[in-house]
Ligand code: HEM
């Protein structure tokens with residue numbers, strides 16, 4: 526008798542794709558947060574108001590290339606997405622968007638984003654953003670994700686780069702303060718993702734993706750999450766210590782990073798069934814608030 530799996534039971538529906546399906550493969554909420562971090566990079570790079578002639582094309586170009594990268598991730602991962610519980614209903618595994626249409630869609634987004642940045646912003650920002658797309662869409666998704674449990678530690682660089690993109694969009698130079706903002710997101714990414722990976726460990730094991738909880742166990746991953754929140758606490762002090770931000774940011778960073786640490790502590794030592802997902806959800810609110818506070822601090826309390 527033929528072996529039946531849950532995947533066989535979920536045959537592709539092959540309905541006509543709606544605009545919402547195309548929207549979904551751009552990972553809109555992730556892109557929204559990425560663009561917010563880019564906006565903060567733009568704001569902190571110049572003392573006064575951001576010139577809208579640069580602001581609008583920079584935001585549009587970064588959003589388009591990030592969306593293209595997300596669509597490439599959906600194209601490359603169609604097979605494993607069809608097997609994992611969290612992702613099996615996505616538009617590609619479900620047959621609502623074909624590989625060909627998704628490739629055309631991603632190409633249109635990527636080319637238009639690159640052209641906007643190249644001609645209306647500057648070539649440096651266009652090339653760095655394209656590097657972000659290659660880093661996430663190809664290096665992380667095609668190679669790192671399948672190759673090493675440190676996949677997201679290294680691949681996280683692509684997702685961390687938007688504040689630098691915002692900064693270079695305004696100034697056309699790579700400033701150390703912009704790299705500090707990149708470091709902030711780079712350090713935040715492992716606890717963000719590993720909390721979800723703990724919750725979805727069986728999904729990743731099923732498709733042979735070597736995520737840390739699968740290869741090194743849940744207990745080890747929880748220790749790593751806790752240690753990264755300590756590292757994040759220290760990195761979070763740097764914008765104040767180098768004189769980039771003021772006391773409002775300092776207080777916000779200390780409070781948010783302390784709460785993140787408490788979530789990680791609970792996850793390590795007193796977890797219940799919801800703690801991993803609660804930590805993951807908090808990580809998103811944490812990063813959003815941290816960057817909003819950076820913005821408020823910059824405009825309300827300009828550093829002398
Ligand atoms: C390599 C680095 C990263 C990995 C592996 C990662 C992984 C993930 C995963 C697996 C999800 C769940 C998606 C879903 O439920 O379909 C997620 C959600 C999310 N991530 Fe990340 N992430 C990374 C970096 C980032 C960065 C840099 C940001 C923003 C600055 C970000 C923002 C978000 C947001 C906003 C969500 C919620 C999306 C939603 O609810 O639709 N992530 N992340």
Ligand SMILES: CC(C)=CCC/C(C)=C/CC/C(C)=C/COP(=O)(O)OP(=O)(O)O
Pocket residue numbers: 552555559590591592594595598602612654655657658661666670683684686687
């Ligand atoms: C600046 C630029 C152009 C960069 C692109 C950055 C970008 C879109 C980062 C997204 C990071 C992310 C959600 C990774 C999850 O991928 P996954 O495959 O591990 O998760 P999944 O299983 O939910 O698809």
